[in-house]
Amino acid sequence: MKVRLARTAGFCMGVRRAMELALTTAHGRPGDIHTYGPLIHNPQVLDLLAGKGIRVMDEIPPPGSRQGGTAIIRAHGVPPEDKQRLKQAGFSRVVDGTCPRVVKVQAIIRRAARRGAAVVIVGDADHPEVVGLKAHAEGRGLVVSGPAEVADLPPLSQVVAVAQTTQSQATFTRVIEELERRFGQVEVHDTICEATHRRQDEVLRLASEVDGVVVVGGKQSGNTKRLAQLASQSGRPAFLVETEADLDRAQLARLGSVGVTAGASTPNWMIKKVVRELGAIRSQGQARLPFWLSRVFRFLVRSQVLVAGGAAGMTVASSLLQEHQPSLTLVGVAFFYIYAMHILNHFLDKEAGQYNEPDRAQFLAKHQGFLIGSGVLSAVAALFLCAMLGTVPFVLVLVMSALGLLYSVPVIPPRLERRIGIHSLKDIPGSKTISAALAWAVIVAVLPALAVGGFHPFSAALAFVYALVMVFVRCAFFDILDVQGDLIVGKETIPIVLGEAKTRRLLLALIVGLALLLALAPLLGLAPALAWALILPVAGLAAMQVVLMRGLMMPGAASEGLVDLNFWLAGALALTWALAN
Ligand code: SF4
Structure with missing residues (x-):
């Protein structure tokens, strides 16, 4: 079935902000955390928040009845007196998650009420946002849910009309028409959120x-x-x-x-x-054929075979960039190592996958036995092939495999853990993206140099930087798409530490910098002309980012596969270049 996902589907800015505030509060503070009313109207998310210790409080406790803890005000906002009562209840901290756009509507209402106008709010009287808005009108607020209710309003002389931020435009317009018919001039503020x-x-x-x-x-x-x-x-x-x-x-x-x-x-x-x-x-x-072809492609993505093939492709590109013949042994090491690390790390750190990649998590859970077995065998195969390359490559890959497998395991001693708040390597902010990029760069760029026993410093450095930046951009970009799930499990990825906008700017700078480096290196005689061809996969990565960020394609297995095909493209271009020369 053809599926088209709306670009606007999912959390709006206000809800995302309130969720982020709640989750970061939960990760930073062990005490009691209560939201005043459900944070959002979604039972599954509320269950999940309860699992994180964030509970819903329907009533504000009496003054002085609390001994600390945190109260969170949700995106809908609250009446001003409720904010005061929360402080008086004895919470040590009140976090205001009111959406900035709701704050603006509250301000419009307050100003109108202070100059004596009657404020008509078009919305659902029982909705918490409307309850909060009405309270800001200081007794001059009236709520109507549709045009028919305008007739029930008392006589008014100065009318200001606003809308609940999620009101339908058609209803708001019809209510305004009725208000103008009944009261003449009406000051209209279309506060329906963009x-x-x-x-x-x-x-x-x-x-x-x-x-x-x-x-x-x-x-x-x-x-x-x-x-x-x-x-x-x-x-x-x-x-x-x-x-x-x-x-x-x-x-x-x-x-x-x-x-x-x-x-x-x-x-x-x-x-x-x-x-x-x-x-x-x-x-x-x-038609059956396209349906099954798309299923096969998704299978290759979910099973990590596609990304492992991409590592093999990058090894070919990197070897030829260093002017070495690509060897099947090196290609095999890259394929087996990346396959093993991706598969085994998923099983060691399953929590985030349930939210970020439910599709893959379901697939991996279904084939758990086979995949763990193949992951272990692949790690052994990678080490075996490395042993054939020499002692140094073997020890290097052995250490990297151990670090890779220990990445999600709590290895920090409890005393130190309490002091620094880190249980395992994965808790170090941004570590996943940086360590994945480094591991790929060592496997696809350093191993070929070590295996040959001699290398040209600049082309080896260029191959290293090429793999490092390509993989960093891939991972950080997926981290941007996965922010919601990572926040829930408390992962501090680069977009969580830097923020989305800064991460995107960083990725853009890296992409442009790498493309410039590849363009200049052959001109200066520091790398073969292949470097020019390798700009194409860099551009492919950038293009996929634009496609996904603009919502032209849904994030998921198909788009992830297209991102990873750029690594295959690098290998294919390098092979073509080698054959042509
Ligand atoms: S005003 Fe409401 S809909 Fe708009 S961003 Fe804020 S919470 Fe979301």
Whole structure:
């Protein structure tokens, strides 16, 4: 089945910010953490937060009844007096997660109320955001949920109208028309959040281009329900599902294509699981060959065979860049080593995979026995091949294998652990990305130099930097896509430490720097002309980043495979160049 994922699907800025605040608070502080009301309207995410010690508090405790702990205000915001009561309750810290856009609406309401205007809020009276907004009107707030309720309002002389940030544009417009008809001039503030506008516009566009729409999100979430309503009003069948288990496969198989969108409180991993299930449905009338070819490609990605093949390709490119004949033994070491480390590390550190790559996690769990066995055999095969290359390559790969396997294992002694807050090497911020890039660079660039026994310093350094930057960019880029899952398990990846925007700038600088280096090296006589051809995979990596960041393709097995094919491309270009020369 063809699946199209809406670019706007998933957490909006406000919800993501509140989640990040809650999770970073949970990782940094062992004490009690309570959110005042559910952080988001999604039961699965709330269960998960409870597992992290972040519990929901429905009522504010009486003054002085708490002895410390942290209270978190969710993205919807609260009445000003509730903030005060939280402080008086005795929490040692009150973290305000109110979305900055909701804060702006609160400010508009306060200003209007202070100059004596009546503030009409278009929204659901019981919604916590609206409850908070109304309280900022200092007794001058009135709530209407639709145009019919305007007639019930008392006579008003000065009217200011605002909207709940997730209100539908059509309802808001109709209410404003009614208000103007009844009260004459109305000061209108269209406070519907831009994220809501975009999400609603996109679902309408998507519905016109596919045979059906699946909306993923909590059934209690207002904005999720509104998306499903909009999709069904467009005449296409719409399915509101909380998880992939709710999908009606028989009915969906009758459709050729589906669009997927999600409410502002739906995390990425839940969307990914639904997308995966939909992709596995063969629509009635769908050609068998493309369906099975795409399944084979996904299998190669999930089983790590594709990325291991990429390491083999990089070894060929790196050997030829250093003007050595690529040897089958070196290619075998790279393939087996990378396969073994990727597979075994997944089983040693499964938690993040459940959120970041549910698709792969499910695949690996299903074939656990075979994959662990093949991972161990591959590690042995890599060491055996290294022994054939000499003592130094053997010892080097042995040490790297041990470090690779110990990476996720708690090796830090408890006393030191308590002092530095690190249990294993993986807890060192950014260590996963840096260590993966270093390991690849040693395997694909240093080993060929060691195996030959002599090397040209500049071309060896260039090959090392080429592998290091390519793999660093690949991993850091996937880390950007995986931020939600990494935050949940408390991984400090580079985007979590630096922030997404800085990480992207860093990746751009690395890509441009590497391309310049490859362009200049042959001109200065420091590397063969092959360096020019190797700019193409660098450009391929950059292009995939643009494609994924702009939402032109869904993150998942297919896009990961396309990223990794750039390593294959490097090997293919190098072989072609060698044959042509
Ligand atoms: S929908 Fe908009 S206003 Fe509401 S929390 Fe999300 S970003 Fe903030």
